[in-house]
Amino acid sequence: MVVPIDTGAAIAAIGAGIAIAGGAIGTGVAQSAIGAAGLGLIAEKPEELGRVLLFMVIPETLLIFGFVIAILIMLHAGIV
Amino acid sequence: MLSTEPMQKVRMLFLDQERDGVVAFLHKQGILDLRRSKLELGEVQSTTATEISNSLIRVNGALQLLKHTQIKQSETLKLETLIQRIKGASYIEEIYGLGEGRREIEEDFANLEYAQRIASSFLGVEIDFSKLHSNALAFKSFVTDKRSAEKLSEALKRGKIRNNLISKKIDKKSFLVLIAYDKTLSIEDAAKGLKLEEIDLKSKYLIGTPEQTIANIKKVREGYTQSLKEIERKLLEMGNRHYSELSSFKEMLEIESQRAGASAVFKRTEKVFVVEGWIPAKSYEEFATSVKKFTRNRFGIEKIHDKELAPTLVNRPAFLKPFDFLMEFYSVPRSDEIDPTWIFIITFPIFYGLMISDVGYGVVSFLVGWLLAKKTKPDDLLHNVAKVWQLCAISAIFFGFLSNQYFGFELNQNFTTFTGFNWITDATSILVFTILFGLVQVILGFAFSFYNHWKHHHVKHAMSKLSSIITILVGVVAVYGFFTGADYVGTFGILTAVFLVITGVLSGIEASELTNLMTHPLSYARILGFGMASVIIARLIDNAFTPTFQGGILGFIILLVVFLLLHFVNMVLGMFEGLIQGVRLNFVEFFSKFYTGGGVKFRPFSYRRVNTKEDDNV
Numbered sequence: 001m002v003v004p005i006d007t008g009a010a011i012a013a014i015g016a017g018i019a020i021a022g023g024a025i026g027t028g029v030a031q032s033a034i035g036a037a038g039l040g041l042i043a044e045k046p047e048e049l050g051r052v053l054l055f056m057v058i059p060e061t062l063l064i065f066g067f068v069i070a071i072l073i074m075l076h077a078g079i080v
Numbered sequence: 081m082l083s084t085e086p087m088q089k090v091r092m093l094f095l096d097q098e099r100d101g102v103v104a105f106l107h108k109q110g111i112l113d114l115r116r117s118k119l120e121l122g123e124v125q126s127t128t129a130t131e132i133s134n135s136l137i138r139v140n141g142a143l144q145l146l147k148h149t150q151i152k153q154s155e156t157l158k159l160e161t162l163i164q165r166i167k168g169a170s171y172i173e174e175i176y177g178l179g180e181g182r183r184e185i186e187e188d189f190a191n192l193e194y195a196q197r198i199a200s201s202f203l204g205v206e207i208d209f210s211k212l213h214s215n216a217l218a219f220k221s222f223v224t225d226k227r228s229a230e231k232l233s234e235a236l237k238r239g240k241i242r243n244n245l246i247s248k249k250i251d252k253k254s255f256l257v258l259i260a261y262d263k264t265l266s267i268e269d270a271a272k273g274l275k276l277e278e279i280d281l282k283s284k285y286l287i288g289t290p291e292q293t294i295a296n297i298k299k300v301r302e303g304y305t306q307s308l309k310e311i312e313r314k315l316l317e318m319g320n321r322h323y324s325e326l327s328s329f330k331e332m333l334e335i336e337s338q339r340a341g342a343s344a345v346f347k348r349t350e351k352v353f354v355v356e357g358w359i360p361a362k363s364y365e366e367f368a369t370s371v372k373k374f375t376r377n378r379f380g381i382e383k384i385h386d387k388e389l390a391p392t393l394v395n396r397p398a399f400l401k402p403f404d405f406l407m408e409f410y411s412v413p414r415s416d417e418i419d420p421t422w423i424f425i426i427t428f429p430i431f432y433g434l435m436i437s438d439v440g441y442g443v444v445s446f447l448v449g450w451l452l453a454k455k456t457k458p459d460d461l462l463h464n465v466a467k468v469w470q471l472c473a474i475s476a477i478f479f480g481f482l483s484n485q486y487f488g489f490e491l492n493q494n495f496t497t498f499t500g501f502n503w504i505t506d507a508t509s510i511l512v513f514t515i516l517f518g519l520v521q522v523i524l525g526f527a528f529s530f531y532n533h534w535k536h537h538h539v540k541h542a543m544s545k546l547s548s549i550i551t552i553l554v555g556v557v558a559v560y561g562f563f564t565g566a567d568y569v570g571t572f573g574i575l576t577a578v579f580l581v582i583t584g585v586l587s588g589i590e591a592s593e594l595t596n597l598m599t600h601p602l603s604y605a606r607i608l609g610f611g612m613a614s615v616i617i618a619r620l621i622d623n624a625f626t627p628t629f630q631g632g633i634l635g636f637i638i639l640l641v642v643f644l645l646l647h648f649v650n651m652v653l654g655m656f657e658g659l660i661q662g663v664r665l666n667f668v669e670f671f672s673k674f675y676t677g678g679g680v681k682f683r684p685f686s687y688r689r690v691n692t693k694e695d696d697n698v
Contacts (some may be wrong), residue, residue: 050409050461056669059658061599064606071511071608 010079016070023066030059081423082124082528084415086361087390087682092119092371093352093380099124102355103339108694110686111367112357113391115344119127119354121347128159129340130304130328134331135166140401142172143326145179146319154328156695161335166329175318182311186303190306193295194417195285199293201256205248206230209286209293220254220261222276229255235270236261243267328691335687342685358383358391358682390415393682400425403466409461410667411677416535420675424666427521428468431662433475434514438618442476448655449473469659476658487647503615510608518604518669519556522597526672532674544586545673551579552597593692600669614654621646625635 036053090112101486103519106112157165166172199209201223212219224232229247236243236259242262257276261267271469286293286298295661347354359367368381392415394404403425413419436442449469482500484492492498501510526545533542542599555576584594627639671677 013217053660054664054667060606060661061603063610064603065599067607067609068511068602071507075508 009079010075013072013079016073016079019061019066019069019073021066023063023069026062026066027059030062034059046064081419082308082418084413084419084679085393085395085682087149087358087393087415088361088364089115089358089384089386089388089390090367091382091384092355092366094355094375095355095378096348096351098375098378099343099353100339102163102343102379103627105371106355107335107339107342107597107687108687109367109370110684111353111359111363112685113359114357114685115388116345117347118386119347121354122632124343124346124348124353126340126343128336129343132159132333132337132340135163135211136330136337137312138172139166139326139329139333141179142175143323143330145175146315146323146326149319149323151324151327153691153693154325154691156689157332157363162336166333167323168540169322171322172326173319175322177314178311178315178318178695179394180316185308189301189304191283192285192301193648194280195283195299196294198279198281198286199285199290199297201250201279202248202290203229203294204256205256205258205290207246208257208289209281210288212281212286214263216263217260218502219258219260219281220267220660221258221279221281222271223250223279224255224257224274224276225253226255228274229257229274231259231274232270232276235274236267239267239270241265241270242268267524272314284459290614301585324691330687331691335689338685357685360393364581389454389680391682392419394419395423396421399467400466404429405461405464406468406663408670408681411675412681413678414676414679417532417676418674420528420671422519423524423670427489428662428666429472429475431665432472432658433477434607435481435614435652435658435661436473437479437611437615438485438487439480440475440479440485441614441654442473442480444651445473445476445655446470452641455684465511465659469655471660472658485615485618488615488622503612507608507612509523510611511605514604514607515601517607518601518665519552520598521665521670522600522673523552525670526541526552529674532676539632540586545585547579547583547586548597551576551583552601555578557599600672603669604665606665610654614650617650620649621650 034055038056041048042052115302123370155305198221202209222232225233226249233247236245241261243259246258248256254281259267287296306648347358371379371381392412394413396404404423407421407424413421413549431444436445445628446469449466449472452461452466452471456466463532478484481492483503484490485503492500503510503634530542530545530549533539533545558569558572558576560566561572580594580597583597587594625639625643627636627643631639
């Protein structure tokens, strides 16, 4: 069975994927540095765990932006 | 609601001859947060602090050796009587003696263990540990590997050290080596660089052959076990007789210790001493009247208005106290700024509830929170998190019902015609809602900041916050116009740019944070992201792994295990993200606009009696 492909929608879907991937990579790079430093701090001061966790999630904003852009792309392309 | 309790600093003068009574009175009142007086007067020395401290150490030490028993409330004693009673309590020495005996036996158990290991290693070797003492010979023993044992033998030969070396294989890798050699010579050079772990042959329990040693150790151990049982029995008996009294001594001493320690912040002249501290402003009149009555008007009181930051006191219902604990964990609000805890109390459960949005997960969250709160102490961070978690779980159940999610299944139609929202089909509306929610909270943050700066007469900064609010508002209109193709988009776009520049100029070094005007409200879209992800994963699990009997009983069981396990993982991820992201949206996106923190918590000079009865004469 041949499934018809809407080229525009496919490109939009790829774009949405790139938006998410870019945000995720950026978040990963930032979290790796914060995580390493944070673990060092927890080793010395275990009571700082809460604060470190909070700092750890700060770069997730990048991923959220990627997510928002992906949603906008898909909305405009009529995928969702 | 958004401010902390107004406080008043007071200075009081009392007759020095009435000091002990006045300090005890202030302590009972429990309303004054003491501060060190800045007046240039003499210091007040406590004459009883050392004696109290020594008695407290003695009583504490004895209590730690006893098992906790039920405590009967006792009468409160005057300090002199209390110290005398403790000095005369000979049973305290007896408890210490028993504790010392137990400690010695426990330490010797380690020696017995070591000797047993050595003797076991020597089993099969013809040796008498008692004869390893000679005027002419020295004895050394090592645990090593085969290669090092051979090298040691060769090195001894090369060094012309006459010796008798016995080696025995202990296990696959280890060898036991015993060397007898001329006492006038040294084997240090021969042993250099080799992997040798020396055995201490001087243990007092290494007597006779290895077999005899092991038998002797067994006998000694049996004796020790009996002795320990006897000590434990006596300590239990002591505990039953004296634990309650010692606990009441401890409580009285701790209260007296606080009173003696308080003297350090007083100042004095020849006849009077000065006390300074903070009280809630609304309690000032009542407090002054009670002091007047106690001292029969022989005192002076005045309000002080210096620049010292007042301590922070908040009055909130007990069930909301865990939120204050979380706030303190972040930073205590300053008494001269807006206290945003109420906003945190309202928004945090909403964020959590939206991100979980599942009745089933909410119920499990509630149960986990309840269990955790039960297992932890009230002062623990975890206990307070658990309490907050329980409240948030109710919100998750509420939003779960609204979005018709029960472990990913849609069940509302079975008992109601109500239709709330759908995470997948209503994604656009939810996205708009979350960003609008963010906009409201961010604007509120700037409004609080405007108020704080205005209150402290920082007009320029206050104006920059006002300008930030206008920038966001006109920016929102411009963005709306852009998406709807309205013709006013250009005008509002220019207005946004103008107010952005004004904000940048007014806020100076904070201009780098201008981008936050856009990014922080957008950041609230994470609520949609995490909420949607949780729902989609739950549905995928339901679609793929809902247990059925198609594959027989075994297939059903396997599917059930996988189904529960995957839902558990999704639930834990959701709970963790819900807590962390909910806290983050408040602490980072909202608080960063206005919150300074770093306040000093109000800690009144007070005590609580549990083991002793209150006595107005003491």
